[in-house]
Amino acid sequence: MKTLIKLGAILGALGIYLAVWPGKMDLYHLVVCGITLLLMGLVTVIWSQKSSSSEGELIQNDPELAALMQQSAGETTGGAILKAVVLGVVAFTLVVGIAWAGSKTFVYGMFYDTDFQSFNHELDVLEQAGNYAAVVEKLDERLSRPMTDEKKVELARRKYNSLITLGKSAGTVEEQRKWFAQAEEWAKKWKLDSALANAESRAVQPTPTPMPTHTPAPTYTPRPEIVVTPTTTPRSTPQTLPQGTWGKIVGFKTDTATIFVDMSIETREGGTLKSLVASDLDVSVNGTIVKPEDTYLTTYAEMAQPINLTIVFDRSGSMKGQPLDIAKKAVGVLVSALRLQDQVRAVIFDSEVKTSGWMTPTLAIDLINKIEAGTNTALWEAIYQSGMNIPTGRPHIIVIFTDGANTVDVNNLGSAAGSVKNNVVYAVGIESPDFNQAELQDFAKQSGGQYLPSSVDKLVETFTSITRETKRLYRLVIWAPGVDVKQVHISLSGGQIDLEWEVR
Numbered sequence: 237m238k239t240l241i242k243l244g245a246i247l248g249a250l251g252i253y254l255a256v257w258p259g260k261m262d263l264y265h266l267v268v269c270g271i272t273l274l275l276m277g278l279v280t281v282i283w284s285q286k287s288s289s290s291e292g293e294l295i296q297n298d299p300e301l302a303a304l305m306q307q308s309a310g311e312t313t314g315g316a317i318l319k320a321v322v323l324g325v326v327a328f329t330l331v332v333g334i335a336w337a338g339s340k341t342f343v344y345g346m347f348y349d350t351d352f353q354s355f356n357h358e359l360d361v362l363e364q365a366g367n368y369a370a371v372v373e374k375l376d377e378r379l380s381r382p383m384t385d386e387k388k389v390e391l392a393r394r395k396y397n398s399l400i401t402l403g404k405s406a407g408t409v410e411e412q413r414k415w416f417a418q419a420e421e422w423a424k425k426w427k428l429d430s431a432l433a434n435a436e437s438r439a440v441q442p443t444p445t446p447m448p449t450h451t452p453a454p455t456y457t458p459r460p461e462i463v464v465t466p467t468t469t470p471r472s473t474p475q476t477l478p479q480g481t482w483g484k485i486v487g488f489k490t491d492t493a494t495i496f497v498d499m500s501i502e503t504r505e506g507g508t509l510k511s512l513v514a515s516d517l518d519v520s521v522n523g524t525i526v527k528p529e530d531t532y533l534t535t536y537a538e539m540a541q542p543i544n545l546t547i548v549f550d551r552s553g554s555m556k557g558q559p560l561d562i563a564k565k566a567v568g569v570l571v572s573a574l575r576l577q578d579q580v581r582a583v584i585f586d587s588e589v590k591t592s593g594w595m596t597p598t599l600a601i602d603l604i605n606k607i608e609a610g611t612n613t614a615l616w617e618a619i620y621q622s623g624m625n626i627p628t629g630r631p632h633i634i635v636i637f638t639d640g641a642n643t644v645d646v647n648n649l650g651s652a653a654g655s656v657k658n659n660v661v662y663a664v665g666i667e668s669p670d671f672n673q674a675e676l677q678d679f680a681k682q683s684g685g686q687y688l689p690s691s692v693d694k695l696v697e698t699f700t701s702i703t704r705e706t707k708r709l710y711r712l713v714i715w716a717p718g719v720d721v722k723q724v725h726i727s728l729s730g731g732q733i734d735l736e737w738e739v740r
Contacts, residue, residue, distance in 0.1 A: 661685025
């Protein structure tokens with residue numbers, strides 16, 4: 237009987253835990269629950285020992301009382317009930333006391349912070365996959381738990397950044413407004429002053445003019461990743477370009493209904509015509525003039541759509557020491573200039589080639605900083621792989637740098653150039669005794685890319701110039717459903733600049 241009553245008291249204590257901490261039976265609370273039950277067991281043992289000792293002394297001192305107790309044993313449970321009540325009160329006090337202390341931030345927070353690193357890693361993986369909606373959901377759940385104020389603010393800022401990223405990558409103006417409004421509200425709630433200022437500035441920006449709508453061919457559904465945000469209105473007559481303005485097509489891709497042309501349009505001084513709009517262009521596809529409303533022009537810096545950047549990183553033995561350290565810094569300049577929604581991939585090579593998945597700029601910098609020098613140079617294989625698995629419709633920039641010649645016969649120059657052709661390609665050659673400049677120049681010519689000579693000391697400067705140039709690139713989107721594209725001709729401002737691309 238006594239055992240059943242004690243068992244009931246213990247189960248009652250567990251019930252109190254569930255009442256005090258509803259829905260919070262995680263590892264921390266289970267540990268605290270175990271400690272409480274251990275203390276209850278200790279109280280029970282001490283109670284039993286003390287009670288048995290007292291009864292034994294009475295029996296030894298009074299034989300008649302011993303006989304009377306033996307006779308009445310089992311006839312009443314009053315004493316057992318009293319013990320159970322006292323034990324229940326002790327259990328209740330322990331449970332409530334420990335539950336109260338355990339709910340305090342300074343206690344629970346210390347336990348929680350030990351799990352913080354693994355939780356952040358989980359968020360990093362989701363961000364690398366571009367699933368910022370799941371990041372926001374997990375942050376909401378985590379922020380509902382007690383933790384130290386420092387960690388709360390850190391997670392609050394991370395949620396704010398995720399909301400901004402969702403807004404920037406939204407496909408419609410309405411969705412952008414929704415996410416930016418949530419970000420502003422969140423910044424106010426957590427008093428994130430700098431974030432609040434940014435959110436408010438986004439909220440008051442003029443509404444972009446939507447991309448012209450079209451009636452697609454019956455078999456075609458527009459790709460959701462084709463997201464553009466017009467920034468200027470058409471002109472009635474094309475603008476006159478400054479003397480010495482020149483241009484070139486640096487990237488060209490097509491899908492079932494859309495043509496994407498990446499162009500560099502620069503003045504003699506190297507500046508960009510920021511005011512250039514689609515109405516300044518005369519576009520024809522296969523000799524047929526394209527209506528202005530079927531074209532759209534934007535700069536890389538202004539487009540809402542994510543940009544993909546692939547870094548082909550030479551970590552061969554000759555890069556060991558200062559060259560590798562400077563290369564990391566140079567790549568960091570380029571990657572850190574990207575936006576939150578942009579994606580980065582690293583193709584790291586020595587005698588072997590290792591390709592990372594697409595990730596955020598922050599994760600990319602962390603990965604690059606961990607690179608160590610290796611052995612030989614599988615240059616052509618690395619470049620070949622950099623042209624694989626590229627999302628359709630998004631701008632893709634490939635930046636290659638090496639200080640040596642290819643020494644691994646896995647692939648060749650021709651196949652490497654063919655793999656990356658039609659992307660925006662920069663090939664940086666670093667001066668060294670083993671460097672083969674002629675080969676890299678030939679690769680740039682065959683791939684349609686740009687060759688940039690450099691030295692170790694000027695590598696940061698070279699990557700800075702690439703950063704500036706990529707922000708100045710234009711992307712022309714041409715609506716041409718059902719057209720087998722053979723040739724595209726673009727004339728700027730009444731023929732001041734003529735650009736042509738033939739599909740081969």
